[in-house]
Every structure is written in C-alpha cells, then in structure tokens.
Amino acid sequence: xxxxxxxxxxxxxxxxxxxxxxxxxxxxxxxxxxxxxxxxxxxxxxxxxxxxxxxxxxxxxxxxxxxxxxxxxxxxxxxxxxxxxxxxxxxxxxxxxxxxxxxxxxxxxxxxxxxxxxxxxxxxxxxxxxxxxxxxxxxxxxxxxxxxxxxxxxxxxxxxxxxxxxxxxxxxxxxxxxxxxxxxxxxxxxxxxxxxxxxxxxxxxxxxxxxxxxxxxxxxxxxxxxxxxxxxxxxxxxxxxxxxxxxxxxxxxxxxxxxxxxxxxxxxxxxxxxxxxxxxxxxxxxxxxxxxxxxxxxxxxxxxxx
Amino acid sequence: xxxxxxxxxxxxxxxxxxxxxxxxxxxxxxxxxxxxxxxxxxxxxxxxxxxxxxxxxxxxxxxxxxxxxxxxxxxxxxxxxxxxxxxxxxxxxxxxxxxxxxxxxxxxxxxxxxxxxxxxxxxxxxxxxxxxxxxxxxxxxxxxxxxxxxxxxxxxxxxxxxxxxxxxxxxxxxxxxxxxxxxxxxxxxxxxxxxxxxxxxxxxxxxxxxxxxxxxxxxxxxxxxxxxxxxxxxxxxxxxxxxxxxxxxxxxxxxxxxxxxxxxxxxxxxxxxxxxxxxxxxxxxxxxxxxxxxxxxxxxxxxxxxxxxxxxxxxxxxxx
Numbered sequence: 001x002x003x004x005x006x007x008x009x010x011x012x013x014x015x016x017x018x019x020x021x022x023x024x025x026x027x028x029x030x031x032x033x034x035x036x037x038x039x040x041x042x043x044x045x046x047x048x049x050x051x052x053x054x055x056x057x058x059x060x061x062x063x064x065x066x067x068x069x070x071x072x073x074x075x076x077x078x079x080x081x082x083x084x085x086x087x088x089x090x091x092x093x094x095x096x097x098x099x100x101x102x103x104x105x106x107x108x109x110x111x112x113x114x115x116x117x118x119x120x121x122x123x124x125x126x127x128x129x130x131x132x133x134x135x136x137x138x139x140x141x142x143x144x145x146x147x148x149x150x151x152x153x154x155x156x157x158x159x160x161x162x163x164x165x166x167x168x169x170x171x172x173x174x175x176x177x178x179x180x181x182x183x184x185x186x187x188x189x190x191x192x193x194x195x196x197x198x199x200x201x202x203x204x205x206x207x208x209x210x211x212x213x214x215x216x217x218x219x220x221x222x223x224x225x226x227x228x229x230x231x232x233x234x235x236x237x238x239x240x241x242x243x244x245x246x247x248x249x250x251x252x253x254x255x256x257x258x259x260x261x262x263x264x265x266x267x268x269x270x271x272x273x274x275x276x277x278x279x280x281x282x283x284x285x286x287x288x289x290x291x292x293x294x295x296x297x298x299x300x301x302x303x304x305x306x
Numbered sequence: 307x308x309x310x311x312x313x314x315x316x317x318x319x320x321x322x323x324x325x326x327x328x329x330x331x332x333x334x335x336x337x338x339x340x341x342x343x344x345x346x347x348x349x350x351x352x353x354x355x356x357x358x359x360x361x362x363x364x365x366x367x368x369x370x371x372x373x374x375x376x377x378x379x380x381x382x383x384x385x386x387x388x389x390x391x392x393x394x395x396x397x398x399x400x401x402x403x404x405x406x407x408x409x410x411x412x413x414x415x416x417x418x419x420x421x422x423x424x425x426x427x428x429x430x431x432x433x434x435x436x437x438x439x440x441x442x443x444x445x446x447x448x449x450x451x452x453x454x455x456x457x458x459x460x461x462x463x464x465x466x467x468x469x470x471x472x473x474x475x476x477x478x479x480x481x482x483x484x485x486x487x488x489x490x491x492x493x494x495x496x497x498x499x500x501x502x503x504x505x506x507x508x509x510x511x512x513x514x515x516x517x518x519x520x521x522x523x524x525x526x527x528x529x530x531x532x533x534x535x536x537x538x539x540x541x542x543x544x545x546x547x548x549x550x551x552x553x554x555x556x557x558x559x560x561x562x563x564x565x566x567x568x569x570x571x572x573x574x575x576x577x578x579x580x581x582x583x584x585x586x587x588x589x590x591x592x593x594x595x596x597x598x599x600x601x602x603x604x605x606x607x608x609x610x611x612x613x614x615x616x617x618x619x620x621x622x623x624x625x626x
Contacts, residue, residue: 124317125324128603129596132562136580137329137592140483141336218445222566225447228584238445249459259448264441 014279021275027268035084044074046081057251067253070244075253078235081262085236087265089151096155098162098209100247102201105248107165107192109174120167126160131219150223150230155217162208169201173193207277221262239263268288314611318604326375329593330368340384340589375597381590385582393579399597400469401575405564407491408498417549420510424518425537435511440502446563450497450570457493464493464583467572468472490559494571498563502556511554513545520544554610557603592597 015021044050056072064172066075108119138153173179182196198265217237223229224238232239240258244251354359359370374381380390419438435549458466465471469490470483478486517523518541526540527533565577572578573612576595581590 037603116361121320122324124321125328125600128321128558128607129325129328129600130558130561130565130603132565132577133596133599136565136584137596138332138594140584140587141332141589143587157616214443218443221445222447225445226566226569226581226584228581241447241451252455254447255451255455259445259452262445262448263440263443265442266445270439270443299480 015275018275018279020271020281024268024272024275027264028272031083031268032087034080034088038080039077040122042077042080044077047073047233048099049073052194057254059251060253066252067241069246069254071250073233075240075257078240079258080235081235082237082240082258082261083229083265085147085192085234086217086238086262089147089220089230089236090153090213092148092151093155093158093216094209094213096152097158097212098205099102099159100155100199101159101162102166102205104159104169105163106197106201108163109167109170110189110193110197112174116167116197120164123160123163127164131157132222135219135223136226136228139223143303145231147230147234147236150220154220154223157177158212158216162205163214165199165204166206169204170197173197173200203280207273207280210269210276211273214266214273217266217269246302310615312610318608321604322597322601323372324606326372326597330371332549333568333589333593334364340587358624383583383588383591383594384419385586385588386579388589393591394576394594394598397575397579400562400573401564401568401577402602403491404498404568404573404575405560406493407495408502408564410561411499412503412506413493413549413553415499416506417510417546419507420502420512421508421514421537421542421545423511424514425533428591431511435508438504438507441500442508445566446498447566447570449501450494450567453493453497454570465490469573477609494567494573497570498560498567502560502563504551505556505559506549508547510549512539514546517541517545531605540616547614550610550614550617553613554607557606557610561599561602 015025018224039046050068051075056066056070057070058072060067062128064076066076066079069075069078077119096133104119104123108116110121135153138157139150142149142152142153151155175193179192179196182192220229221238224236225241227242230236230239233243237258244254311359321500341351341360346354352361359367362370374499378391380394382388383390383393386393419434423434454466457463467490469487471486471490474486523536523541526536531540559575564575565580567573568575568577569581576599580592580595582588583595
C-alpha cells in the first residue's frame with residue numbers, strides 16, 4: 001500500500017491534511033525534541049539534591065518553574081528528562097513487541113494446522129494474564145537494573161494482541177489469488193511471508209503500534225509509581241510520583257506537571273492513531289463494516305493496562 | 307448449549323494449565339531463586355533450597371508445582387508470613403468488590419453515553435468524544451491520586467483510604483458500619499469507573515454507528531417509528547451484542563486498573579498484595595497473584611462467551 005513513492009507521499013500529505021493528524025504529529029515531534037535537547041538546557045540536573053533543609057517542596061517560582069520535589073530536586077528538570085526516559089522506553093518496548101508479535105502471528109497463520117493451534121493456545125494463556133500483574137511478577141523475578149531492562153520487560157509482555165491481529169489477517173490473505181499464484185510459482189515459505197504477506201499486514205500493524213505507544217507510556221508510568229519500573233533516582237514520569245505524594249500531599253505541582261506531561265503525550269499518540277486509521281482506511285468513515293484497521297484500533301484501545 | 311459449555315470449559319482448563327506453565331518457566335528462567343539474597347550464608351541457603359525442594363530435578367519440581375496448584379496450594383508468602391492461598395482468599399473478595407462494582411457502573415454509564423453520542427451527533431458528540439479521549443489518556447494511578455487529593459484532602463468528603471475506619475469500625479452498629487464501608491468504597495470505585503468507561507463508551511458509539519445505517523433501521527424509520535423507540539428498541543439491541551465480547555476483553559484492563567487504584571487508596575486487595583511482593587521478591591506470592599488474576603480473566607471470558615451464545619442465535623448454532 002505504501003510501497004511506491006507516490007503512494008507514500010500522498011499518504012503523508014493526507015495525514016498532514018487531517019487536522020487531528022497534523023496537530024498530534026506536531027505535538028509528538030515537539031515532545032521528542034524536548035526529550036533529545038531539553039535535558040542539556042536545564043539549569044539543574046534531574047537528580048541534583050539542591051538543599052535538603054530549605055529547598056524541598058517549593059511551589060513553582062522563577063527559579064524552579066515546576067517547583068521542587070520532596071527531596072529538593074528541580075521538578076522541571078525531572079519532567080524534561082522524563083520525556084527522554086519515558087518516550088525512549090516506550091518506543092523501544094513497542095518496537096520489540098510489534099516485531100515479535102508480527103513474526104509470531106505470521107508464522108502461526110502461515111503454518112496452519114496443529115502448529116497454529118498450539119501457538120494460539122499458548123497465546124490464549126499469555127492473553128489471560130493481566131499485563132500489569134505479569135509485569136509486576138517479571139520485575140520481581142528479574143529486578144532489572146537499567147531502563148533497558150524495563151523496556152525489555154514491557155516489550156516482552158506486549159506482543160500478544162498484535163500476534164492475534166496479524167494471524168487473523170494472514171488467514172484471510174491466504175485465500176487471495178495473488179498468494180495462490182505466488183505459491184504456484186514456487187515461492188519459498190520465507191519469501192512468501194516476507195515479500196507477499198508481511199507488506200499486506202503492515203497497515204493495521206502501524207495503527208496498532210501507534211496506539212500501543214500511548215498504552216505503554218501509561219503502563220510504564222503506573223509501574224514506576226508502584227516501584228516496579230525504573231529504579232530511583234531515574235526520573236521517568238511515573239517515578240516522579242513514587243514517594244512524593246505521601247511525603248507532600250498538598251504539593252499540587254508534583255501531581256500536576258508530570259501528570260500533564262503523561263496525559264498530553266498519551267493523548268497525542270491516541271489521536272495520531274485515530275488519524276492514521278482515518279487516512280489509511282477512509283472506508284470506515286462511510287461504510288458500515290470496517291474489518292482490519294478498525295479491529296486493530298479496538299484491540300489496541302482495549303489493551304489499556306490489559 | 308451444553309456441549310458448547312463443556313467444550314469451552316475444557317478449553318479454559320487447558321488455558322489455565324498453560325498460564326501455570328508460563329509462570330513456572332518465568333520463575334526458572336529468572337536469575338537466582340527466592341533464597342539468593344546476600345544476608346544468607348551459603349550453608350543456610352543450601353538448607354533452604356533443600357527444604358523447599360529447589361534442589362530437585364526440574365521435571366520433578368514442575369510436576370510437584372502443578373500438583374500443588376491443582377490442590378490450591380500456592381506456597382508460602384515471606385512478606386505475609388502465611389500460606390499464599392490464605393492471603394489470596396482474603397484479598398480476592400476485596401478486589402472483586404472494587405472491580406465488579408466499577409465494572410457494572412462503567413458498562414452502564416459507558417453504554418448509555420455511547421448510544422447518546424451516536425444518536426445525538428453534533429456538538430454533543432464532538433465535545434463528549436474529546437472528553438472521553440482525554441479520560442482515556444489519563445494514567446489510572448494519577449486519576450486516583452487527583453480524586454484522593456481533591457475529595458479526601460482538600461475537601462474532605464471521603465476518607466483518604468483503607469477499607470474501613472481503623473479500630474472504630476469494630477465497635478459500630480450494623481447500619482453505621484455499612485455506611486462506613488460505603489464511604490470508603492466510593493472514591494476507589496468512582497476512580498476506576500471514570501477511568502474505565504471511556505473505552506466502553508467509545509466502542510458502544512462505534513457499534514451504534516455501525517448499526518444505524520442498516521436497512522432495517524431505515525425501514526423502521528420509514529414506517530414511522532419514533533426516533534427514541536428507533537434508537538433504543540431497534541438499533542441499540544443489535545449494537546449491544548458486540549459489547550458482550552468487549553466485556554470479556556476488558557477484564558484484564560479492569561484488574562490492571564484495580565491494582566493501581568488499590569495502591570493509591572491503600573485498599574488491601576490483590577493489587578496491594580502484588581505491590582507488597584515487589585520489594586521483598588516474594589516469589590510464591592507473585593506467582594499466586596498472577597495465576598489467580600489469570601483465572602479471573604479466564605472465568606470472565608467463559609461467562610462472556612456463554613452470554614454471547616445465549617443472546618446471539620448465530621453464535622449458538624455455529625457450534626452445536
């Protein structure tokens with residue numbers, strides 16, 4: 001669908017013409033820019049303890065626009081650094097889970113028979129474990145030392161939904177004439193999967209991936225809040241809350257600024273996901289039934305915490 | 307119907323077995339074991355390993371693990387200093403109370419809202435869709451923290467946490483004790499409901515928009531059925547069927563949300579149990595919560611599937 005140059009150019013143009021798509025894309029690019037450049041522009045380091053006795057729990061001021069936290073670290077610096085950490089973890093986790101999930105669904109759907117049946121039963125098992133509980137358990141067993149470890153765990157628990165989606169797609173594609181003719185021409189299974197099947201499932205997968213970035217940010221922040229995410233003093237968005245709220249229940253700035261950062265980011269990815277769906281599958285705006293892409297959107301949007 | 311039930315029950319048991327196996331593999335693949343912390347001398351560690359059977363061959367451990375789980379024995383919790391099954395049976399009803407109340411409320415409100423959005427359209431649809439999308443993007447723990455700060459600290463309408471007022475509750479008469487329970491329940495349930503109804507309303511709205519252009523709706527309208535009857539009697543009924551599937555699919559999300567909300571409101575359920583296990587690296591407790599959480603989801607899916615068959619003849623006839 002996005003194979004030839006003209007197709008992809010018109011796709012980008014259509015996305016930019018979509019008002020929600022334009023704005024959400026701009027917001028995401030801005031957030032990425034903040035994550036890359038921001039931490040270098042800060043007056044204070046994200047983990048600098050500025051002065052225990054007199055500088056903790058300060059409300060916003062010119063010196064500290066977002067205030068300071070319970071152990072007197074500059075909150076602006078922590079939120080800006082959090083953009084780098086949280087977006088980085090999420091991007092990595094989603095890249096991992098989409099790759100693994102697509103491969104799993106592809107193999108399962110292509111193989112068929114008992115291989116498919118076994119792989120799907122195993123997937124049923126994974127899908128019935130609530131993701132948050134699963135992550136808490138994995139974190140407890142592994143206790144990852146770095147943000148890479150956290151990204152790995154989050155990614156490892158996120159590929160089940162996309163596998164099921166890809167497999168369902170493959171099952172319908174297998175009937176298609178061009179697949180039959182490719183097989184008749186003697187294409188090898190790997191070539192079939194890579195050249196013929198994979199490009200045709202990419203569209204719903206892209207929508208799914210965009211929406212899952214938002215979900216993963218939510219999950220990662222929640223886990224860090226619980227103490228099963230990034231380790232202190234790492235300033236991921238969720239970790240800023242860890243310990244802060246009980247120490248300073250009235251410090252509204254500690255609640256507000258990192259919370260807004262999370263909400264704006266997640267919202268931007270959700271809106272972009274919806275816009276991508278509109279652009280990639282305009283049928284769903286008019287016709288009554290909308291198989292693949294709409295399904296990707298629903299299954300992703302049900303994944304919140306799931 | 308009976309055959310379908312038997313088949314689905316068998317499937318559920320297989321899935322439960324797979325979940326238990328996944329948990330076992332995760333434990334064995336993890337570095338170290340429950341006794342690998344620094345304070346133990348190597349001697350004591352070996353003794354403990356022997357005592358809990360960690361020195362046996364892996365297949366034997368696996369068989370013993372499955373047999374124990376089948377008997378409802380999930381091992382011993384180091385944090386709680388009691389059998390995991392005792393801790394779980396205590397926590398489970400509390401989580402179910404929280405999650406099921408919120409589930410019912412958010413489905414009722416979410417479905418109503420979704421139908422209204424699709425039926426009304428216009429600015430109401432646009433504004434409420436935007437609000438719903440924002441609600442959907444709020445992390446559960448953050449939403450709960452805001453509720454707690456606003457309605458329990460700044461404007462203390464409700465208690466800031468726990469299930470009942472400590473000590474005092476034991477001396478209350480039946481009615482005040484009930485009210486006390488209710489007051490503690492409101493904030494957690496309201497948080498979980500508000501944060502969960504967004505995806506339900508979104509889906510119900512889409513299901514209604516799918517149904518509204520159908521021929522039978524047009525026919526009914528042409529025959530002069532009033533708009534309200536048309537929406538609720540004709541369109542809504544058919545747009546409700548997919549919601550049963552959604553019920554099954556949202557269960558893990560409800561449990562996940564409940565975990566965060568329990569932590570914020572200090573609600574002593576499964577989530578608090580799991581969170582307590584994190585720092586102590588309490589192996590048996592985390593595996594126990596994972597398996598019980600998964601079984602809840604599996605049972606919920608079984609119920610949703612049977613409900614689906616009960617209300618949709620096309621599904622019912624497919625398998626019988």
